[in-house]
Amino acid sequence: MRQGGEWQWNAISFDLPPCIKGRILATPIQLYGVKRDTMNWKASKDREFTVASAYNLARPEEEHSSGFKGSWIWKIDTLPRICHFLWLCHHNSVPVRDVIVSRGIECEAVCPLCNSDAETIIHVLRDCPFAAAFWRKIVFNESQIGTGYD
Ligand SMILES: [Zn+2]
Helix, strand or coil, X not given: CEXXXXXXXXXXXXXXXXXXXXXXXHCCCXXXXXXXXXXXXCCCCCCCCCHHHHHHHHCCHHHHHXXXXXXXXXXXXXXXXXXXXXXXXXXXXXXXXXXXXXXXXXXXCECCCCCCCECCHHHHHHHCHHHHHHHHHHHHHHHHHHHHHC
16 A cells, blocks of 8 residues: 555564565556556557567577567468568478477488488478479570470
């Protein structure tokens, strides 16, 4: 209970530990106006609760200090399924063999197509000779279609 700007600690029948008293004393109190106290969510700038702010608060300190670097993905002007696939790649969540092994499932991590390197996401999409041949074929076909319309 507060009277005259001071907490009346003797109004309760027991002694509060100093750490609790310190927290109560450190809590800002409205001294002027008639507006009632409201709940504020300290993890967001506008003090409104959002799931994203709760998620950031729940993550370990070192992760949310660096921030999410993939927000650019959602700003790309393309199909949502492509944005979603890029988001999965950015979070290392495409189930290629290297990701599966890193999650504790026993399987061979080597690429079954080329048998020369680990099957990582970047290997499957770019570095594997079979992927490179696929991309060259698509680019070649696109250039063939392009010359047909000229
Ligand atoms: Zn390969």
